[in-house]
Amino acid sequence: MLTQATVENGSSHYWPEPAPRRRLSVRSHALGEAFERMGAPVPFGRNEEIYGETEPANYLYKVISGTVRTYKVLIDGRRQIGAFYLPGEIFGLEAGEEHVFSAEAVVDARVLVLKRSVVASLAIRDNKVARELWTLTGRELQRTQKHLLLLIKTAAERVASFLLEMAERIQCSDEVELSMSRQDIADYLGLTIETVSRTLTQFENESAIALPACKRIVLRNPAVLKQLIA
Secondary structure (H helix, E strand, O other): OHHHHHOOOOOOOOOOOOOOOOOOOOOOOOOHHHHHOOOEEEOOOOEEEOOOOOOOOOEEEEEEOOOOEEEEEEEOOOOOEEEEEEEOEEEOOOOEEEEEEEEEEOEEEEEEEEEEHHHHHHHHOHHHHHHHHHHHHHHHHHHHHHHHOOOOOOOHHHHHHHHHHHHHOOOOOOEOOOOOOOHHHHHOOOOHHHHHHHHHHHHHOOEEEEEEEEEEEEOOOOOHHHHOOO
């Protein structure tokens, strides 16, 4: 599995230092553009590790393509997925100096990598970057809180919430193309894969969704799902 230690010892992946050739005008570029101009694109294969739990949190990451999951392996060997990150989303932000979760590419992915110290330096000099960083921190906290509340709901409520959330984040009208497997969904929702599959079939029988393919879900009647989580 890929770790920063193996990268530093000769991995084919490139983890950049701040790019000295292109200094940002701190008054005109915010966090997103800092990634675009100073971050280095790094490819990761399906299920390849981006960083590991307890490794130094020296970098921030922005998904260019594909999907990334963060997860923790529990004492009993079960995997708990903490979050999924889609194209355009930033991850790897930590309160401390180490990563609390591990991160992997769900499918083949490209990720922009930017050193944390560069972002911190920009935030000191640029109020716009600082505000965006503060907003990102608050969004991550809110996502964690919502996930904790999700885990105490019924199976139907959890699956319905997940489908509606993904539809909103993918910004689709009625069809959700999922990159994650049923096992990924189960590990995110704290359910078994059998329960996830059974619940999806239940929704299909109730004409709330259609399942034309394993990872493609058509929301035929989103109101039914919304009633479950109201």
